[in-house]
Amino acid sequence: MKIDKKTKSNLITYGIVVAAFVLFTALASTGNLSSHMKGLLIPMTYYAVIAVALNLCVGILGELSIGHCGFMCIGAFTSAFFSKATAEILPSGIRFFLAFLIGIAFAALFGFLIGIPVLRLKGDYLAIVTLAFGEIIKNIINAFYIGIDKSGIHFSLKNAMELGLDEGGEVIVNGAMGITGTPHDSTFTIGIVVLLISLFVVLNLINSRDGRAIMAIRDNYIAAESTGINVTGYKMMAFTISAAIAGAAGVLFSHNITTLTATSQYFGYNASIMILVYVVLGGIGNIRGSVIAACILYLLPELLRGFSNYRMLIYSIVLIVMMIVNWSPKIIEWRKRTLGRFGFKKNSGKEIA
Amino acid sequence: MALLDVNNLSISFGGLRAVDDFNISIEKGELYGLIGPNGAGKTTVFNLLTGVYKPNEGIIRLDGEDITRKSTIEINHCGIARTFQNIRLFKQMPVIDNVKVGLAERYKYSALEGILHLGKYKKVEKEMDEEAMRLLKVFDLDKERDTLASNLPYGKQRKLEIARAMATNPKLLLLDEPAAGMNPNETGELMDTIALVRKEFGMTILLIEHDMKLVSGICEKLTVLNFGRVLCQGETKEVLTNPEVIKAYLGE
Ligand SMILES: Nc1ncnc2c1ncn2[C@@H]1O[C@H](COP(=O)(O)OP(=O)(O)OP(=O)(O)O)[C@@H](O)[C@H]1O
Ligand SMILES: [Mg+2]
Numbered sequence: 001m002k003i004d005k006k007t008k009s010n011l012i013t014y015g016i017v018v019a020a021f022v023l024f025t026a027l028a029s030t031g032n033l034s035s036h037m038k039g040l041l042i043p044m045t046y047y048a049v050i051a052v053a054l055n056l057c058v059g060i061l062g063e064l065s066i067g068h069c070g071f072m073c074i075g076a077f078t079s080a081f082f083s084k085a086t087a088e089i090l091p092s093g094i095r096f097f098l099a100f101l102i103g104i105a106f107a108a109l110f111g112f113l114i115g116i117p118v119l120r121l122k123g124d125y126l127a128i129v130t131l132a133f134g135e136i137i138k139n140i141i142n143a144f145y146i147g148i149d150k151s152g153i154h155f156s157l158k159n160a161m162e163l164g165l166d167e168g169g170e171v172i173v174n175g176a177m178g179i180t181g182t183p184h185d186s187t188f189t190i191g192i193v194v195l196l197i198s199l200f201v202v203l204n205l206i207n208s209r210d211g212r213a214i215m216a217i218r219d220n221y222i223a224a225e226s227t228g229i230n231v232t233g234y235k236m237m238a239f240t241i242s243a244a245i246a247g248a249a250g251v252l253f254s255h256n257i258t259t260l261t262a263t264s265q266y267f268g269y270n271a272s273i274m275i276l277v278y279v280v281l282g283g284i285g286n287i288r289g290s291v292i293a294a295c296i297l298y299l300l301p302e303l304l305r306g307f308s309n310y311r312m313l314i315y316s317i318v319l320i321v322m323m324i325v326n327w328s329p330k331i332i333e334w335r336k337r338t339l340g341r342f343g344f345k346k347n348s349g350k351e352i353a
Numbered sequence: 354m355a356l357l358d359v360n361n362l363s364i365s366f367g368g369l370r371a372v373d374d375f376n377i378s379i380e381k382g383e384l385y386g387l388i389g390p391n392g393a394g395k396t397t398v399f400n401l402l403t404g405v406y407k408p409n410e411g412i413i414r415l416d417g418e419d420i421t422r423k424s425t426i427e428i429n430h431c432g433i434a435r436t437f438q439n440i441r442l443f444k445q446m447p448v449i450d451n452v453k454v455g456l457a458e459r460y461k462y463s464a465l466e467g468i469l470h471l472g473k474y475k476k477v478e479k480e481m482d483e484e485a486m487r488l489l490k491v492f493d494l495d496k497e498r499d500t501l502a503s504n505l506p507y508g509k510q511r512k513l514e515i516a517r518a519m520a521t522n523p524k525l526l527l528l529d530e531p532a533a534g535m536n537p538n539e540t541g542e543l544m545d546t547i548a549l550v551r552k553e554f555g556m557t558i559l560l561i562e563h564d565m566k567l568v569s570g571i572c573e574k575l576t577v578l579n580f581g582r583v584l585c586q587g588e589t590k591e592v593l594t595n596p597e598v599i600k601a602y603l604g605e
Contacts, residue, residue, distance in 0.1 A: 208464075
């Protein structure tokens, strides 16, 4: 069977993810992974997932979003709410599957709603609005008190007492204290599966009619319009899918943590910028690069804890090196040539021809 | 009935009447030239025809259908495709994908089929590839199919822009100074390409041009714009010998 260049490149991406999975699983099962390290595996997968989501928005659609963790936040809270509310009723497998659907659907819905006013505009408005969205959503969630008892769902903006729950009722979202006791359903395997599905969706999208339309808008929206491309429609599509995938990352997040709170550390501006750093250093528009950059840059500071004072120094040096490797034209050329020697010749040769 | 029929088209930017009472009528299959000095309003006419600007007055009919208030996207679907004075390609995309973007309206499958690569995806993509390659061959770009558009030499970028416009299967093709910035060699090649497009596709073309040689060589009819107004209109020979036109071009 003849495999074209794009398919081959996609297979390499999936291969890298599967290889990393096998490697870490083997290390863990042979007792070569510290418990600290094991604890990093699931976060690594959801950061890779949200980096893929953000690259779809920034690299493929060409719209800057600096509040993507806001969508992760939506996915995390809606799914955790569902899982906690149904913890006793549903078996864990089905419950977690439904939690994914709910987290993804709500994140997509918010992406869609934000997109309606913003994506018709031309310019960097999305960056401003997503920045505000990320901050606002956090604060709103911090003000929510939601509980459930026999008579149904109760809601308050004041405090848990105001809910007036019956005996046996349960507070699910407790204001700034968030949601406690979400079932720990996330596993490294599920994280990898979600990452693979996200990659599948994004990479296939890129190689389709809709993906080409989206990239055409990125490259030149005026030409795209006069070529008959529905610019607003495709922007909405790409942004909604991106938000949905970020929501999936949020579901992994909330089902891996005992107490889920809408703090800046995880959902704020800095967190969103960190994801943007993964995307930029992995290569804007380079989906595989995002995955690799997210994994390396997430693990690195954690692994460098032993170096205490030098930790941030080393981290910065790695950032600079990655920036050069991925962005300097000379180095990219060199990289292609070197890869060519290792049997990737057909790949790079075609590009020049 | 004329393919394109424009009546009393006007637009002002602030106090400036960039296009004032513009009329044109183009028959099917014609190669029509729109000429005039810098700032005469030629590109503005294109922007009005393609819905980028909405006119203050006037009416535009394509094949009898009133398209005056339609959006740029709808106008393309109605059958007008264009190129730009300053080339606008999808630069980060390969040559063939630039053309395939143009084909997207005619070769369809659902978004879900696209994401899953199932259903009609394989079949339609194959048809698109074949059609795109057929077009690229006409423009002698088939060997560059996988080159990024931004890496093409200038002359080929101009050709690719025309190929992309042709991919939308237009009734009318608008070319905005296709020879701008080309050396005489490339200009000659371009004239051959335009002749080929007419022969191969029976295309109706409205062409903006500065290069008088190109215009007189290939256009059957001309409209001369000056300060937004039609100065003279008719058969190429008559227009080029009109004293008013000579005055406008060469100065007093
Ligand atoms: N969007 C706009 N806003 C304000 N003025 C405009 C706008 N577009 C065009 N103009 C003005 O309208 C006039 C006609 O411009 P246009 O670009 O149509 O000229 P042109 O005939 O294409 O000239 P050239 O040969 O230089 O391309 C110019 O004075 C220009 O400055
Ligand atoms: Mg012009």
